Amino acid sequence: GRTIGVLGGGQLARMLALAGAPLGLRFLVVDSAEDACAAQVAPMLRADWRDFDALADFARRIDVATFDFENVPADTAHWLTEHTKVFPNPRALATSQDRLAEKSLFREIGLDTPAFAAVDSRDDLARAVETIGTPSILKTRRLGYDGKGQFRLKSVADVDAAWEALGGAPSILEAFVPFERELSVVAVRARDGEFRTWPLTQNWHADGILSASLAPAPHAETLAPIAFAHARRIAEALDYVGTFALELFVRDGRLLGNEMAPRVHNSGHWTIEGSPASQFENHVRAVLGMPLGDTSALGINAMLNWVGELPPADPVLAEPRAHWHDYGKSPRAGRKVGHATFCADDAAEMRDRLRRIGAALGREAQVAPVIAALG
Ligand code: ATP
Ligand code: MG
Ligand code: MG
Numbered sequence: 001g002r003t004i005g006v007l008g009g010g011q012l013a014r015m016l017a018l019a020g021a022p023l024g025l026r027f028l029v030v031d032s033a034e035d036a037c038a039a040q041v042a043p044m045l046r047a048d049w050r051d052f053d054a055l056a057d058f059a060r061r062i063d064v065a066t067f068d069f070e071n072v073p074a075d076t077a078h079w080l081t082e083h084t085k086v087f088p089n090p091r092a093l094a095t096s097q098d099r100l101a102e103k104s105l106f107r108e109i110g111l112d113t114p115a116f117a118a119v120d121s122r123d124d125l126a127r128a129v130e131t132i133g134t135p136s137i138l139k140t141r142r143l144g145y146d147g148k149g150q151f152r153l154k155s156v157a158d159v160d161a162a163w164e165a166l167g168g169a170p171s172i173l174e175a176f177v178p179f180e181r182e183l184s185v186v187a188v189r190a191r192d193g194e195f196r197t198w199p200l201t202q203n204w205h206a207d208g209i210l211s212a213s214l215a216p217a218p219h220a221e222t223l224a225p226i227a228f229a230h231a232r233r234i235a236e237a238l239d240y241v242g243t244f245a246l247e248l249f250v251r252d253g254r255l256l257g258n259e260m261a262p263r264v265h266n267s268g269h270w271t272i273e274g275s276p277a278s279q280f281e282n283h284v285r286a287v288l289g290m291p292l293g294d295t296s297a298l299g300i301n302a303m304l305n306w307v308g309e310l311p312p313a314d315p316v317l318a319e320p321r322a323h324w325h326d327y328g329k330s331p332r333a334g335r336k337v338g339h340a341t342f343c344a345d346d347a348a349e350m351r352d353r354l355r356r357i358g359a360a361l362g363r364e365a366q367v368a369p370v371i372a373a374l375g
Contacts, residue, residue, distance in 0.1 A: 008069025145209015
């Protein structure tokens with residue numbers, strides 16, 4: 001059997017390993033954290049991203065390397081290409097690690113973005129606030145996730161607070177978009193260039209962290225082919241191999257690019273039960289050069305994220321066509337510790353299912369926007 005090496009041992013690595021097992025694949029995870037949750041399902045090598053002796057050993061033991069963690073230093077990824085195959089390639093990783101490079105690429109391929117400006121100093125920020133205005137969001141160019149590394153400016157009076165909050169890190173100032181909704185494309189590109197997308201997904205965030213997803217996104221017949229074409233152009237520009245996500249805002253009925261994730265993505269977790277081939281299965285197929293699987297949706301699918309701590313599992317386990325995912329992580333504020341997926345044949349059945357679950361778990365606020373979107 002072939003072995004896939006995964007840099008990063010979080011829940012994404014764990015779900016990759018679980019998806020690859022039926023295909024006869026083995027996994028080796030590398031992470032510096034002793035309690036990395038993928039270690040519960042796959043062997044783990046403990047090392048940090050600069051431990052090149054350990055990484056050389058890792059490279060010898062695998063057939064191909066991929067990522068659970070998008071912020072692996074680009075030079076480590078590049079070093080690895082001299083020792084094993086690496087997908088996605090380090091250039092794709094580097095571009096999506098830097099919000100400035102990422103948004104510039106979006107514009108080059110014809111995807112509009114919120115107005116933005118590079119900020120390298122407090123003076124830059126003051127000038128950017130003049131041109132972009134408020135409300136706006138200052139985001140570090142690198143290393144942000146789950147809304148971390150961001151500061152929302154209400155007025156020009158917030159300039160100093162914003163600059164201090166981000167510790168003077170190279171950043172971009174972005175116009176705040178009063179969007180109608182958020183969508184994501186989860187897509188996969190094979191080594192031979194074949195490109196597939198799962199149906200468009202609608203997403204809701206709470207405190208900058210994904211809270212719920214619904215797929216296929218309702219009322220997106222016009223936007224879906226446009227969104228897919230943007231994702232395809234991005235993948236081709238980067239010669240991308242594997243699964244990735246493109247996060248979009250819809251404003252006045254038009255698409256704006258927010259960011260991309262060069263890896264399997266939380267908004268694609270519904271594909272585990274909701275599609276013949278999940279984002280995880282197609283990622284491992286893609287990086288190994290196997291044929292891609294069917295990315296259609298089996299009915300309507302909703303995903304609820306468990307952030308901070310898990311709710312009781314039993315009401316979900318008792319529900320038909322519901323699926324429970326416990327990542328085996330210890331509870332911590334703002335940490336993704338699990339999710340649940342719900343499948344239904346039509347919108348009415350999904351609304352009933354979510355109402356029951358919301359009430360049973362005391363999560364009415366979390367399910368409410370999803371129920372509303374189902375019409
Ligand atoms: P992720 O965990 O998705 O990688 P992140 O920390 O990289 O998150 P973003 O995707 O930039 O952060 O922002 C998180 C969420 O904050 C977005 O999904 C959106 O709901 C909101 N947001 C971000 N930028 C803007 C904006 N310019 N206008 C309005 N809302 C925004
Ligand atoms: Mg991000
Ligand atoms: Mg995001």
